[in-house]
Every structure is written in structure tokens, then in C-alpha cells.
Amino acid sequence: MLNRMKMLSWPQIWIGCGSTKVQVSQILKYCNSRCLGVVPQGGNTGLVGGSVPVFDEVIVNLGSMNKVISFDEVSGILVSEAGCILESLVNFLDNKGFIMPLDLGAKGSCQIGGNVSTNAGGLRLLRYGSLHANVLGLEAVLANGDVLDMLGTLRKDNTGYDLKHLFIGSEGSLGIVTKVSILTPPKLSSVNVAFLACTDYLSCQKLFLEARRKLGEVLSAFEFLDEQAMDLALNHLEGVRNPLPTALHKFYVLIETTGSDEQSDKEKLEAFLVHSLEGGLISDGVVAQDIQQASSVWNIREGLPEALMKAGAVYKYDLSIPVEKIYDIVEEMRNKLGHSARVVAYGHLGDGNLHLNISCPQYDDAVLAQIEPFVYEWTSKNRGSISAEHGLGLMKAEKIFYSKSPAAVQLMASVKNLLDPNHILNPYKVLPQSLSFP
Known part of the structure; x- marks a missing residue:
């Protein structure tokens, strides 16, 4: 077992995995035989310390494993290595007429392997669901160096336990994801963005319920921000302006619809907005007239983390x-x-x-x-x-009991002990130390 009391604070070792699962396997086999802690790392964009070393762990960064292996234009199934930058995959798919079911503010830096390992959410979850719904298969290297090939591309496979789900969201604590197969939806031609103002949160809530009823299958995003968030954006983000400049409203809602019939989608959105305005759910609003205006509206929402850091x-x-x-x-x-x-x-x-x-x-x-x-x-x-x-990472590992029962956490620890008995994978993360280091 790793002994955290004997760990020394010497500089971390950085290992860039060239291009193959074999290298990752050799590294883990070596580290496991010597009980050396290993931190898997992607784009290092997380917010809970899940991809950073604590003491003297070896960092295994997968950034060099950045190849698209295959793409099926009939099924929309993409197979790629774990080090592919999310935005690179977005651009690749855009040229094929498809989109990623995942969209994040950190897409320019984060890697798909890290996205899967943390079960990243983002802006498109409302429409396409979580990565548990979109990842069809993956390849992972276990702590002892064994390569677990679960890189299936079938949408239906009901043979035994669906083990890939153990690794989605496990934050590198059960194995290092090296390849991913993911179902990507086709790019639809009609995208509309509306930016609305509400007088109170109850109106935002009711507006969401109405949007689900009236917009149905074309509703792809429903985001909100309050007055304080808008004020920060206006004061700390360059080039940002309030699309509703007459007053600083208490709440703002960003609605996006995505469909295949531009005229029908616009009519549906306009009818919804008229109904909401007449019903008092919104006090003001604007619909983006082109891609540039839509991007300007999205920049407000996506720029809020940056505005907070600048503040x-x-x-x-x-x-x-x-x-x-x-x-x-x-x-x-x-x-x-x-x-x-x-x-x-x-x-x-x-x-x-x-x-x-x-x-x-x-x-x-x-x-x-x-x-x-x-x-x-x-x-x-x-x-x-x-x-x-x-995720939980380092910062929230000890807080897991606020969301999970002791029995559930103990079962997680049992899975960890089975797959990583020497506890070399991402030590001090996800699970409390009292369970991770019995």
C-alpha cells in the first residue's frame, strides 16, 4: 500500500505518453510494482484538483495521444485517442456535418479522455444527455498495466455488466482512459438564440416549464444568470454588452433551439416568446438575428468564470x-x-x-x-x-458523504480495492482517505 505519511515532497515526474497504449501500460506496470502513485492528466482544466499531484506522484499526461482513429458518417460514431482536444474534435466533426454532444467553456484546452473520466457536463446536456448516454465504449489501462478493451461501437449490447460506466466519472482512480468511442449527433441547420429578462426566479422556473411544453424537441439549452453575474460580465469582460440595455434586470435566461426546419423553428420560438411576454413570465427579450449576435449572447454566459477570476x-x-x-x-x-x-x-x-x-x-x-x-x-x-x-477530485473527496450513503461509498471503495489494490491511481482523490487507505 502507498503510505502517505512517508511520501516526500520532491519535484513531480512528467511523462508524455508518445502515442500508444503500450507505453501507458508499461508505465503503470512499473509504477504498480514499486507502489508509485500516478496522476492521469488531460488538459488540466478541472476545478477540484483531480488532475494535479499532491506529493511525489508520477504525472501521466496523454496529450500526445491525439489522433482521430475513425469516424462513421452513417452512424455518427467517432473513435479517438484520449488526448484529443475537445475543440479539435468539434472542428473535425463540423467538417463532416456533425457535432459533439458535449460543449464546455474549456473546450480549447480540455481533452476528451479527461472529459470522459470526469463525466463532464456542459451546455448541451439538456438536449443530448450526459456522457454516460453518449459514450459507446472505451479502452482503459488498469493499475497493473492490463489493457481493458471495451472500445465497442454498438448502440445496443446487452451482454453482462456494462463496465465502461465504471470509468466514466471515476476521475482516473480506476484506470487511465486511452481511447473513446462516442455517438455524435448530426449538425442541424436551424439554430436560434433568445436572451430574456425575468423579474424573479419563480418566473425563470415557470419559463423553463413552458419552454419544455412549447418548444419540446427543439429546445437545446436553457441557461440562467442573475443580476450580479451580469454586472460582473459587463465590468470584467472585454467587448461584452448587455443585449437588453434599458435596465439591469434581476434575472436573465438564455434559450437555444436547434432543429431542421428554420421557418417552423422560428415560428415556434416566436409564439413561445409572445405567450411568455403576455403571461408576464418575461419582461424583455431579444432574439439573435445572425451567428455573430448569437455568439455575443453566448459569450456572456461562457465568459462568467473569467469575469469572476478578474474580479x-x-x-x-x-x-x-x-x-x-x-x-x-x-x-x-x-x-x-x-x-x-x-x-x-x-x-x-x-x-x-x-x-x-x-x-x-x-x-x-x-x-x-x-x-x-x-x-x-x-x-x-x-x-x-x-x-x-x-467531480470530487482532491478538494471534495472528504465531502462525498454529503451526497452518498456510507454503504454506497463503501461499495465504491471495494471497487477501488479490486481494480487498484496498491492504490497507485490518482491517490487522495474521489474517496475519503479513511477508505482509500485502510
């Missing part, structure tokens, strides 16, 4: 909460903190994912003490998840 120190929380309760924790946090910090909220309202951010001029232990463990206790009490899409 100063930020405590970031990625929560999954029942839609009707999402903004309750924001208001309670504001009441709790008063004027000592700025509480900023935005997220994927369509799938109940709140990005709660507490912004301060500098990091302050007194502020943190008011935030934690309150934010985790509140989320647990309301049967939410303390990590909607960012």
Missing part, C-alpha cells in the same frame, strides 16, 4: 439541486454573508445545475468559515449533489 478571489461551488429550490441557497447565502462578499449565481437551469460563486477582493478564512460546511449541509438536506459536473 478577485472566488469560492466556487458546483451544485445539483431540484429546480424549484435552486435560488433558495443563493438568497440564504447572501443573508448569511451580508456585505462581506458578493454572491453570484448562474448555471444550467435545464438540468438543475447551479454554479454558486462567492466573490471577494481576497481569500478570507472568516468568509470561508461562513460558507463551509453550510453550503454542503444545505445541499444534503435538500437531497442535492455537492458536485453536479466538476
Whole structure:
């Protein structure tokens, strides 16, 4: 077993895996035989410390494994190596008339292997579901160097346990993903983006329900941000302007529709907007007239993490909460903190994912003490998840019990012990140390 008490803080070793699973296998076999900790790393864009070493672990970065292996234009199934940058795959598929079912603000740096290993969510989950729904197969190297070939391309395969799901979202703690096969949807010709204002969160919630009823199959994104988030974007992002400049509204909603019939989709969206305006659900709104305007609207939403960093120190929380309760924790946090910090909220309202951010001029232990463990206790009490899409990594490993029962966590530890008995893979991540190091 790795002994964390004896680990030394010497510089980390960086290993760039040339181009084959054999190299990854040889590295893990060597490290496992000597009980050397290994940190699998992709684009290193995570927010919970899942891809960074803690002590003297070997870093295995898969960036050189960046080839597209195959693409079937009939089925839309893409097979690629794990080190492919997400944006490179987006561009590859765009030329083929397809899109990735995954879209992230970090797409210019993140890698598909890391996306799969963390079960990354993003902006398209409402329409296409999570990576558990889109990944058809994968290849992974186990801790002892064995290569597990599950690189299937079948949409239906009901033979035994579907083991690939163990590795999707395991954050490199069970094996290193080296190849992925993923189902990609066709690129549709009609895309519309609307940016709307609401007077309160209840109106945002009702608007979402109406959007599901009235827009149905063409609804592809439903994002929200509050007044504080918009103010940050306007003050800290270059070239950003408010599409609804007459006033700073309490809430903003970004709706995207994607379909195949431009006229029908526009008529459906316009009818929905007229109905919502007449019903008092929205107080103002604008529909993008071209790709440039649509990109400008999306830049506001996608630029919020950058705006927060420019504003100063930020405590970031990625929560999954029942839609009707999402903004309750924001208001309670504001009441709790008063004027000592700025509480900023935005997220994927369509799938109940709140990005709660507490912004301060500098990091302050007194502020943190008011935030934690309150934010985790509140989320647990309301049967939410303390990590909607960012994973647990190092920062939240000890917090897992707020979202999972002791029996479930113990079963996870049993799986970890079975696949990685020497605990070399991404040590100190995902599971509490009391379980990972019995």
C-alpha cells in the first residue's frame, strides 16, 4: 500500500505518453510494482484538483495521444485517442456535418479522455444527455498495466455488466482512459438564440416549464444568470454588452433551439416568446438575428468564470439541486454573508445545475468559515449533489458523504480495492482517505 505519511515532497515526474497504449501500460506496470502513485492528466482544466499531484506522484499526461482513429458518417460514431482536444474534435466533426454532444467553456484546452473520466457536463446536456448516454465504449489501462478493451461501437449490447460506466466519472482512480468511442449527433441547420429578462426566479422556473411544453424537441439549452453575474460580465469582460440595455434586470435566461426546419423553428420560438411576454413570465427579450449576435449572447454566459477570476478571489461551488429550490441557497447565502462578499449565481437551469460563486477582493478564512460546511449541509438536506459536473477530485473527496450513503461509498471503495489494490491511481482523490487507505 502507498503510505502517505512517508511520501516526500520532491519535484513531480512528467511523462508524455508518445502515442500508444503500450507505453501507458508499461508505465503503470512499473509504477504498480514499486507502489508509485500516478496522476492521469488531460488538459488540466478541472476545478477540484483531480488532475494535479499532491506529493511525489508520477504525472501521466496523454496529450500526445491525439489522433482521430475513425469516424462513421452513417452512424455518427467517432473513435479517438484520449488526448484529443475537445475543440479539435468539434472542428473535425463540423467538417463532416456533425457535432459533439458535449460543449464546455474549456473546450480549447480540455481533452476528451479527461472529459470522459470526469463525466463532464456542459451546455448541451439538456438536449443530448450526459456522457454516460453518449459514450459507446472505451479502452482503459488498469493499475497493473492490463489493457481493458471495451472500445465497442454498438448502440445496443446487452451482454453482462456494462463496465465502461465504471470509468466514466471515476476521475482516473480506476484506470487511465486511452481511447473513446462516442455517438455524435448530426449538425442541424436551424439554430436560434433568445436572451430574456425575468423579474424573479419563480418566473425563470415557470419559463423553463413552458419552454419544455412549447418548444419540446427543439429546445437545446436553457441557461440562467442573475443580476450580479451580469454586472460582473459587463465590468470584467472585454467587448461584452448587455443585449437588453434599458435596465439591469434581476434575472436573465438564455434559450437555444436547434432543429431542421428554420421557418417552423422560428415560428415556434416566436409564439413561445409572445405567450411568455403576455403571461408576464418575461419582461424583455431579444432574439439573435445572425451567428455573430448569437455568439455575443453566448459569450456572456461562457465568459462568467473569467469575469469572476478578474474580479478577485472566488469560492466556487458546483451544485445539483431540484429546480424549484435552486435560488433558495443563493438568497440564504447572501443573508448569511451580508456585505462581506458578493454572491453570484448562474448555471444550467435545464438540468438543475447551479454554479454558486462567492466573490471577494481576497481569500478570507472568516468568509470561508461562513460558507463551509453550510453550503454542503444545505445541499444534503435538500437531497442535492455537492458536485453536479466538476467531480470530487482532491478538494471534495472528504465531502462525498454529503451526497452518498456510507454503504454506497463503501461499495465504491471495494471497487477501488479490486481494480487498484496498491492504490497507485490518482491517490487522495474521489474517496475519503479513511477508505482509500485502510
